[in-house]
Amino acid sequence: MQTGHHKKPPLRWLNVAVLGIPTLVSLIAVPWYGFTHGYDAYEWLWFLLLMTFCELSITAGYHRLWSHGAYKAHPVLRFIYALGGACALQSDCLTWASDHRRHHLYVDDTEKDPYCAKLGFWYSHFEWMIRDYPSTRADLTNVKDLLKDPILVWQRKHYLALLLVMNVGVPVLLGWWHGNIWGSFLLAGFLRLTLSQHFTYLINSAAHAWGKRTYDPQQTARDNWVIALLTFGEGYHNYHHTFAWDYRNGVRWYHYDPTKWLIKCCAWLRLARDLRSCSSYRIEMTRIAVQYQQALLRCEALQDEAGTWKEKLESEYAKLVAALNAWSDTRHAWLQAKSAALSQELQQELDALKARYKQLKQQLQCHQSEWRTLLEHLGGLHLARA
Numbered sequence: 001m002q003t004g005h006h007k008k009p010p011l012r013w014l015n016v017a018v019l020g021i022p023t024l025v026s027l028i029a030v031p032w033y034g035f036t037h038g039y040d041a042y043e044w045l046w047f048l049l050l051m052t053f054c055e056l057s058i059t060a061g062y063h064r065l066w067s068h069g070a071y072k073a074h075p076v077l078r079f080i081y082a083l084g085g086a087c088a089l090q091s092d093c094l095t096w097a098s099d100h101r102r103h104h105l106y107v108d109d110t111e112k113d114p115y116c117a118k119l120g121f122w123y124s125h126f127e128w129m130i131r132d133y134p135s136t137r138a139d140l141t142n143v144k145d146l147l148k149d150p151i152l153v154w155q156r157k158h159y160l161a162l163l164l165v166m167n168v169g170v171p172v173l174l175g176w177w178h179g180n181i182w183g184s185f186l187l188a189g190f191l192r193l194t195l196s197q198h199f200t201y202l203i204n205s206a207a208h209a210w211g212k213r214t215y216d217p218q219q220t221a222r223d224n225w226v227i228a229l230l231t232f233g234e235g236y237h238n239y240h241h242t243f244a245w246d247y248r249n250g251v252r253w254y255h256y257d258p259t260k261w262l263i264k265c266c267a268w269l270r271l272a273r274d275l276r277s278c279s280s281y282r283i284e285m286t287r288i289a290v291q292y293q294q295a296l297l298r299c300e301a302l303q304d305e306a307g308t309w310k311e312k313l314e315s316e317y318a319k320l321v322a323a324l325n326a327w328s329d330t331r332h333a334w335l336q337a338k339s340a341a342l343s344q345e346l347q348q349e350l351d352a353l354k355a356r357y358k359q360l361k362q363q364l365q366c367h368q369s370e371w372r373t374l375l376e377h378l379g380g381l382h383l384a385r386a
């Protein structure tokens, strides 16, 4: 542990119990019961369903909706998220969002970021919750907007009752229906709670330790698709820290981000609206600007005295930026023309714009390919010198 924490603050025993007891039960009682009695498909199904319910309530509700305002949600959806958040047992949403907003505002600041990754993997994973660190003390001054949401105020007021209903009442009831309380209580209760908590905590620990820093290399947040698999899409964390208000974390169509798919489906069902997203132009500009800066450093390290590589890099970068600008402007003009009234004359103009847009898209793809080849070449040279 680094400076400022030589003498560790006292433990918060309630949090130690809330984290420790489910973990111990999951490590000891869950496998023991499995070997001696076994679990059936009904119990595993409810484990998966409740796991999904908890994780999505945190990712789509606590995180993207309430902490970041990435979209607006119907009260029915907000109520479901509030129940799922109590089921996930990660504190009430107002506290969670307040901590999370400070995490974004002060990311990597060892004094102010409540789960600062620079204070170590285990600190950011769970230690920040079990000790009385000053940066983790409740302070709701940064969630005044959320205090106007009656569902969140209600959830906070009845949090203890809600967490007991969701974590004890529901699993026991499911077991009682099935004729075996213990199997459901252990799987859909304890194991589901332990795994859903630790999977979420991986975003604060692992997603700040391993992966690529594509959009902002200055901070610890990383893009990691393996973590995305466990966290319903939250593993693209460098992107998220760069464009936190985007309802997506995985921006490419092939990125595994079930939270984004859920929000999109809710929008079709009119349960969500005003989805905010960053334009592909801005995303691409940010990405290539980072690559350019990193490649410049490589050129310097190569002792490129004649400046040949640097010159080539600057020229390719300028061409790529120009192609991106031309593509984006034409796309914008084409989309605008498309939404205008379609007279015969305008139709011809629209067809011409469309053809130009397609041509520019092809040109952009050529420049992107040349850019990638140049970066790969520079990377290879750099490795050979190292």
Ligand SMILES: [Zn+2]
Residues within 6 Å of the ligand: 103, 203, 204, 208, 221, 237, 241
């Ligand atoms: Zn983070």
Ligand SMILES: [Zn+2]
Residues within 6 Å of the ligand: 063, 067, 068, 100, 104, 240, 244
């Ligand atoms: Zn966030």
